[in-house]
Amino acid sequence: MPEKIAITMQKGGVGKTSTTVNLADALRRFGFRVLVVDLDPQANATRILQMNRSDAPTSTDLMLNADLSAQDTVTATKIPDVSLIGANIKLASIDNALRNPERYPQPIQQLQRKLDAPDLAFDFVLLDTPPSLSILTMNGLAASDHLIVPMESGSQFSFEGIEDLMDIITVVQTVRQKLNILGVLVTKHDRRQNVCRAVFSSIQDRFGKEVFTTTITASTAARKAEFSGESVIQHDRKSKAAKDYMELGKEILGRLEMNPKKQTGETTAVITTHQA
Ligand SMILES: Nc1ncnc2c1ncn2[C@@H]1O[C@H](COP(=O)(O)OP(=O)(O)OP(=O)(O)O)[C@@H](O)[C@H]1O
Numbered sequence: 543m544p545e546k547i548a549i550t551m552q553k554g555g556v557g558k559t560s561t562t563v564n565l566a567d568a569l570r571r572f573g574f575r576v577l578v579v580d581l582d583p584q585a586n587a588t589r590i591l592q593m594n595r596s597d598a599p600t601s602t603d604l605m606l607n608a609d610l611s612a613q614d615t616v617t618a619t620k621i622p623d624v625s626l627i628g629a630n631i632k633l634a635s636i637d638n639a640l641r642n643p644e645r646y647p648q649p650i651q652q653l654q655r656k657l658d659a660p661d662l663a664f665d666f667v668l669l670d671t672p673p674s675l676s677i678l679t680m681n682g683l684a685a686s687d688h689l690i691v692p693m694e695s696g697s698q699f700s701f702e703g704i705e706d707l708m709d710i711i712t713v714v715q716t717v718r719q720k721l722n723i724l725g726v727l728v729t730k731h732d733r734r735q736n737v738c739r740a741v742f743s744s745i746q747d748r749f750g751k752e753v754f755t756t757t758i759t760a761s762t763a764a765r766k767a768e769f770s771g772e773s774v775i776q777h778d779r780k781s782k783a784a785k786d787y788m789e790l791g792k793e794i795l796g797r798l799e800m801n802p803k804k805q806t807g808e809t810t811a812v813i814t815t816h817q818a
Protein backbone atom coordinates (compact mmCIF):
# COMPACT_ATOMS: atom_id res chain seq x y z
CA MET A 543 0.00 0.00 0.00
CA PRO A 544 1.30 3.49 -0.80
CA GLU A 545 2.18 5.98 1.93
CA LYS A 546 -0.49 8.66 1.67
CA ILE A 547 0.54 12.16 2.69
CA ALA A 548 -1.74 15.22 2.71
CA ILE A 549 -0.10 18.63 2.45
CA THR A 550 -2.45 20.79 4.42
CA MET A 551 -2.87 24.18 6.07
CA GLN A 552 -5.97 26.31 5.76
CA LYS A 553 -3.93 29.50 5.46
CA GLY A 554 -3.58 30.48 1.80
CA GLY A 555 -0.32 30.78 -0.10
CA VAL A 556 1.94 29.00 2.38
CA GLY A 557 3.44 26.61 -0.19
CA LYS A 558 1.09 23.59 -0.16
CA THR A 559 1.01 23.23 -3.93
CA SER A 560 4.73 23.95 -4.40
CA THR A 561 5.52 21.36 -1.77
CA THR A 562 3.21 18.77 -3.35
CA VAL A 563 4.67 19.17 -6.84
CA ASN A 564 8.31 19.39 -5.78
CA LEU A 565 8.14 16.60 -3.27
CA ALA A 566 6.56 14.42 -5.97
CA ASP A 567 9.52 15.17 -8.24
CA ALA A 568 12.03 14.60 -5.42
CA LEU A 569 10.51 11.24 -4.45
CA ARG A 570 10.43 9.96 -8.03
CA ARG A 571 14.11 10.88 -8.35
CA PHE A 572 14.69 8.55 -5.40
CA GLY A 573 13.08 5.81 -7.49
CA PHE A 574 9.47 5.90 -6.25
CA ARG A 575 6.19 5.96 -8.18
CA VAL A 576 4.16 8.94 -7.05
CA LEU A 577 0.51 9.88 -7.48
CA VAL A 578 -0.56 13.49 -6.89
CA VAL A 579 -4.22 14.03 -6.02
CA ASP A 580 -5.38 17.61 -6.56
CA LEU A 581 -8.09 18.49 -4.07
CA ASP A 582 -8.05 22.24 -4.67
CA PRO A 583 -10.71 23.84 -6.93
CA GLN A 584 -8.02 26.38 -7.93
CA ALA A 585 -6.37 23.36 -9.62
CA ASN A 586 -2.87 24.85 -9.52
CA ALA A 587 -1.13 21.48 -9.14
CA THR A 588 -3.16 20.18 -12.10
CA ARG A 589 -2.12 23.13 -14.24
CA ILE A 590 1.55 22.67 -13.38
CA LEU A 591 1.59 18.90 -13.90
CA GLN A 592 -0.89 17.99 -16.62
CA MET A 593 0.38 17.30 -20.14
CA ASN A 594 -2.57 18.79 -21.98
CA ARG A 595 -5.95 20.02 -20.94
CA SER A 596 -7.85 16.80 -20.56
CA ASP A 597 -11.40 15.55 -20.26
CA ALA A 598 -10.27 12.84 -17.87
CA PRO A 599 -12.42 12.38 -14.78
CA THR A 600 -11.30 14.55 -11.86
CA SER A 601 -11.11 14.21 -8.10
CA THR A 602 -14.69 15.58 -7.99
CA ASP A 603 -15.93 12.67 -10.14
CA LEU A 604 -13.94 10.23 -8.05
CA MET A 605 -15.58 11.39 -4.81
CA LEU A 606 -19.13 11.65 -6.13
CA ASN A 607 -19.34 8.70 -8.49
CA ALA A 608 -19.48 5.33 -6.74
CA ASP A 609 -18.65 3.43 -9.96
CA LEU A 610 -15.38 5.22 -10.61
CA SER A 611 -12.13 3.80 -9.21
CA ALA A 612 -8.99 5.82 -8.43
CA GLN A 613 -7.17 3.89 -11.16
CA ASP A 614 -9.84 5.08 -13.69
CA THR A 615 -9.00 8.72 -12.97
CA VAL A 616 -5.19 8.57 -13.03
CA THR A 617 -3.44 10.43 -15.85
CA ALA A 618 0.24 10.81 -16.78
CA THR A 619 2.04 14.11 -16.12
CA LYS A 620 4.98 16.07 -17.53
CA ILE A 621 7.16 14.46 -14.85
CA PRO A 622 8.11 10.82 -15.50
CA ASP A 623 6.88 8.42 -12.78
CA VAL A 624 4.52 11.06 -11.40
CA SER A 625 0.81 10.56 -12.11
CA LEU A 626 -2.14 12.80 -11.37
CA ILE A 627 -5.76 12.78 -10.37
CA GLY A 628 -6.61 16.29 -11.48
CA ALA A 629 -9.05 18.93 -10.30
CA ASN A 630 -11.06 21.73 -11.82
CA ILE A 631 -13.32 24.50 -10.58
CA LYS A 632 -16.27 22.07 -10.25
CA LEU A 633 -14.63 20.91 -7.05
CA ALA A 634 -15.69 24.23 -5.45
CA SER A 635 -19.25 22.96 -4.99
CA ILE A 636 -18.45 19.50 -3.66
CA ASP A 637 -19.19 20.39 -0.03
CA ASN A 638 -22.79 21.11 -1.03
CA ALA A 639 -23.08 17.91 -3.03
CA LEU A 640 -21.77 15.86 -0.10
CA ARG A 641 -24.33 17.36 2.30
CA ASN A 642 -26.86 14.71 1.29
CA PRO A 643 -26.95 12.03 3.99
CA GLU A 644 -29.11 9.66 1.96
CA ARG A 645 -26.69 9.62 -0.91
CA TYR A 646 -23.47 10.12 1.04
CA PRO A 647 -23.90 8.71 4.54
CA GLN A 648 -20.15 9.05 5.23
CA PRO A 649 -19.37 12.37 3.54
CA ILE A 650 -15.77 12.71 4.73
CA GLN A 651 -14.83 9.17 3.67
CA GLN A 652 -15.67 9.40 -0.02
CA LEU A 653 -12.03 9.66 -1.04
CA GLN A 654 -10.67 7.34 1.64
CA ARG A 655 -12.51 4.34 0.29
CA LYS A 656 -11.23 5.03 -3.23
CA LEU A 657 -7.59 5.58 -2.31
CA ASP A 658 -7.50 2.56 -0.01
CA ALA A 659 -8.11 0.32 -3.06
CA PRO A 660 -5.51 -2.46 -3.13
CA ASP A 661 -4.85 -2.03 -6.88
CA LEU A 662 -3.39 1.47 -6.53
CA ALA A 663 0.15 0.75 -7.67
CA PHE A 664 2.12 3.69 -6.26
CA ASP A 665 4.69 4.10 -3.51
CA PHE A 666 3.43 7.52 -2.49
CA VAL A 667 0.16 9.41 -2.84
CA LEU A 668 0.51 13.16 -2.19
CA LEU A 669 -2.71 15.12 -1.68
CA ASP A 670 -2.75 18.87 -2.29
CA THR A 671 -5.55 20.44 -0.24
CA PRO A 672 -7.33 23.80 -0.53
CA PRO A 673 -6.92 26.73 1.88
CA SER A 674 -10.03 25.85 3.89
CA LEU A 675 -11.23 23.52 6.63
CA SER A 676 -14.05 22.11 4.54
CA ILE A 677 -15.63 18.71 3.99
CA LEU A 678 -13.34 18.58 0.95
CA THR A 679 -10.21 19.06 3.07
CA MET A 680 -11.51 16.52 5.58
CA ASN A 681 -11.82 14.01 2.72
CA GLY A 682 -8.15 14.59 1.99
CA LEU A 683 -7.13 14.08 5.61
CA ALA A 684 -9.35 11.02 6.07
CA ALA A 685 -7.73 9.39 3.02
CA SER A 686 -4.21 10.01 4.35
CA ASP A 687 -1.82 8.31 6.74
CA HIS A 688 0.35 11.38 7.35
CA LEU A 689 0.21 15.17 7.17
CA ILE A 690 2.77 17.74 6.20
CA VAL A 691 1.85 21.19 7.52
CA PRO A 692 3.65 23.98 5.66
CA MET A 693 4.13 27.30 7.45
CA GLU A 694 5.53 30.44 5.95
CA SER A 695 8.43 31.86 7.94
CA GLY A 696 8.06 35.36 6.50
CA SER A 697 4.73 36.06 8.18
CA GLN A 698 4.03 36.74 11.84
CA PHE A 699 0.49 35.46 11.16
CA SER A 700 1.72 31.96 10.27
CA PHE A 701 0.14 30.44 13.36
CA GLU A 702 -3.29 31.87 12.78
CA GLY A 703 -5.90 29.12 12.83
CA ILE A 704 -3.49 26.33 13.75
CA GLU A 705 -5.66 25.25 16.71
CA ASP A 706 -8.64 24.89 14.34
CA LEU A 707 -6.53 22.62 12.14
CA MET A 708 -5.57 20.52 15.17
CA ASP A 709 -9.28 20.21 16.09
CA ILE A 710 -10.14 19.02 12.57
CA ILE A 711 -7.33 16.45 12.72
CA THR A 712 -8.81 15.10 15.97
CA VAL A 713 -12.25 14.82 14.33
CA VAL A 714 -10.82 13.04 11.28
CA GLN A 715 -8.88 10.62 13.50
CA THR A 716 -12.23 9.15 14.58
CA VAL A 717 -12.48 7.69 11.05
CA ARG A 718 -8.72 7.45 10.37
CA GLN A 719 -6.91 6.40 13.55
CA LYS A 720 -3.48 6.20 11.95
CA LEU A 721 -3.50 9.80 10.69
CA ASN A 722 -0.48 11.60 12.16
CA ILE A 723 1.58 14.71 11.59
CA LEU A 724 4.70 13.68 9.69
CA GLY A 725 6.15 17.14 10.06
CA VAL A 726 5.77 20.90 10.04
CA LEU A 727 7.60 22.42 7.10
CA VAL A 728 8.94 25.95 7.21
CA THR A 729 8.60 27.47 3.72
CA LYS A 730 9.77 30.64 1.97
CA HIS A 731 12.53 30.85 4.54
CA ASP A 732 15.15 33.58 4.46
CA ARG A 733 17.70 33.17 7.23
CA ARG A 734 18.92 36.73 6.73
CA GLN A 735 15.61 38.25 7.78
CA ASN A 736 14.85 38.83 11.45
CA VAL A 737 11.15 38.08 10.98
CA CYS A 738 11.94 34.68 9.40
CA ARG A 739 14.33 33.73 12.20
CA ALA A 740 11.82 34.83 14.85
CA VAL A 741 8.90 32.96 13.27
CA PHE A 742 11.08 29.87 12.74
CA SER A 743 12.04 29.77 16.40
CA SER A 744 8.44 30.21 17.57
CA ILE A 745 7.39 27.37 15.23
CA GLN A 746 10.12 25.25 16.86
CA ASP A 747 8.93 26.24 20.35
CA ARG A 748 5.38 25.18 19.46
CA PHE A 749 6.09 21.97 17.52
CA GLY A 750 9.52 20.83 18.75
CA LYS A 751 10.83 17.74 16.93
CA GLU A 752 7.85 17.74 14.55
CA VAL A 753 9.48 20.60 12.63
CA PHE A 754 11.49 19.28 9.69
CA THR A 755 15.20 20.11 9.91
CA THR A 756 14.95 20.97 6.21
CA THR A 757 13.48 24.38 5.45
CA ILE A 758 12.48 25.60 1.99
CA THR A 759 14.38 28.72 1.00
CA ALA A 760 12.48 31.69 -0.43
CA SER A 761 13.65 31.74 -4.03
CA THR A 762 12.73 33.35 -7.31
CA ALA A 763 13.46 30.00 -9.00
CA ALA A 764 10.42 28.54 -7.19
CA ARG A 765 8.16 31.26 -8.55
CA LYS A 766 9.64 31.07 -12.05
CA ALA A 767 9.22 27.30 -12.11
CA GLU A 768 5.54 27.64 -11.27
CA PHE A 769 5.17 30.19 -14.03
CA SER A 770 6.70 27.85 -16.60
CA GLY A 771 4.69 24.85 -15.42
CA GLU A 772 7.59 22.87 -13.99
CA SER A 773 8.88 21.68 -10.66
CA VAL A 774 11.73 23.82 -9.38
CA ILE A 775 13.96 20.72 -9.58
CA GLN A 776 13.25 20.50 -13.33
CA HIS A 777 13.52 24.25 -13.77
CA ASP A 778 16.82 24.81 -11.98
CA ARG A 779 18.25 21.77 -10.27
CA LYS A 780 21.09 23.78 -8.78
CA SER A 781 18.84 26.35 -7.11
CA LYS A 782 18.67 26.36 -3.33
CA ALA A 783 14.91 25.58 -3.37
CA ALA A 784 15.50 22.52 -5.61
CA LYS A 785 18.18 21.22 -3.24
CA ASP A 786 15.90 21.89 -0.27
CA TYR A 787 13.11 19.78 -1.78
CA MET A 788 15.54 16.91 -2.50
CA GLU A 789 16.72 17.17 1.11
CA LEU A 790 13.09 17.19 2.30
CA GLY A 791 12.47 13.99 0.30
CA LYS A 792 15.42 12.40 2.08
CA GLU A 793 14.26 13.57 5.51
CA ILE A 794 10.76 12.20 4.84
CA LEU A 795 12.16 8.82 3.79
CA GLY A 796 14.11 8.84 7.06
CA ARG A 797 11.02 9.63 9.11
CA LEU A 798 9.14 6.80 7.34
CA GLU A 799 12.11 4.47 7.82
CA MET A 800 12.37 3.92 4.07
CA ASN A 801 15.49 3.79 1.92
CA PRO A 802 15.82 5.44 -1.51
CA LYS A 803 15.31 2.90 -4.30
CA LYS A 804 17.72 4.81 -6.46
CA GLN A 805 20.65 7.11 -5.75
CA THR A 806 20.35 10.61 -7.14
CA GLY A 807 23.10 13.02 -8.07
CA GLU A 808 24.84 13.30 -11.40
CA THR A 809 23.55 9.92 -12.62
CA THR A 810 19.95 11.03 -12.24
CA ALA A 811 20.73 14.37 -13.84
CA VAL A 812 21.96 12.51 -16.94
CA ILE A 813 18.94 10.19 -17.01
CA THR A 814 16.60 13.18 -16.65
CA THR A 815 18.26 14.98 -19.53
CA HIS A 816 17.75 11.95 -21.79
CA GLN A 817 14.10 11.67 -20.81
CA ALA A 818 13.50 15.37 -21.47
N1 LIG B 1 10.16 28.68 -1.79
C1 LIG B 1 9.47 29.66 -2.39
N2 LIG B 1 10.06 30.84 -2.66
C2 LIG B 1 9.38 31.84 -3.27
N3 LIG B 1 8.12 31.76 -3.65
C3 LIG B 1 7.46 30.62 -3.39
C4 LIG B 1 8.10 29.51 -2.75
N4 LIG B 1 7.20 28.51 -2.63
C5 LIG B 1 6.05 28.97 -3.18
N5 LIG B 1 6.21 30.24 -3.64
C6 LIG B 1 5.20 31.08 -4.32
O1 LIG B 1 4.22 31.44 -3.36
C7 LIG B 1 2.92 31.40 -3.93
C8 LIG B 1 2.06 30.46 -3.11
O2 LIG B 1 2.62 29.16 -3.17
P1 LIG B 1 1.67 27.88 -3.30
O3 LIG B 1 0.73 28.06 -4.43
O4 LIG B 1 2.52 26.69 -3.31
O5 LIG B 1 0.89 28.02 -1.92
P2 LIG B 1 -0.46 27.28 -1.50
O6 LIG B 1 -0.41 27.09 -0.03
O7 LIG B 1 -0.66 26.08 -2.33
O8 LIG B 1 -1.54 28.38 -1.89
P3 LIG B 1 -3.14 28.18 -1.85
O9 LIG B 1 -3.51 28.24 -0.40
O10 LIG B 1 -3.67 29.31 -2.67
O11 LIG B 1 -3.42 26.84 -2.45
C9 LIG B 1 3.10 30.95 -5.37
O12 LIG B 1 3.11 32.08 -6.21
C10 LIG B 1 4.46 30.28 -5.38
O13 LIG B 1 5.12 30.39 -6.63
Ligand SMILES: [Mg+2]
Nearest residue numbers: 558559582586
Ligand atom coordinates in the same frame (compact mmCIF):
# COMPACT_ATOMS: atom_id res chain seq x y z
MG1 LIG C 1 -2.32 25.51 -3.47
